[in-house]
Amino acid sequence: MFRALSTLVKIGIASLVVGAVLTRFDLSAEQILLELGFTPENVMATLEEGAKWALPNIVLGSIVIVPVWLVVYLFRPPRN
DSSP states (O other): HHHHHHHHHHHHHHHHHHHHHHHHTTHHHHHHHHTTOOHHHHHHHHHHHHHHOOOOHHHHHHHHHHHHHHHHTTTTTOOO
């Protein structure tokens, strides 16, 4: 738990520093996307399509995975 939180904090700090540096050079996310041939609307549409595909598959997979994990967890030998 602490390790995951530590990683998230490190990613947040690194993102803040890189964002500050890019702002100092007068670069915005929109400008970078346009240089790559994307628009913010195009990126959002792609993310929405990805979410519409991924969420049903995650739910379907969890219907199988969660009960299997629960059974394995319950029948695992106790720790000292």
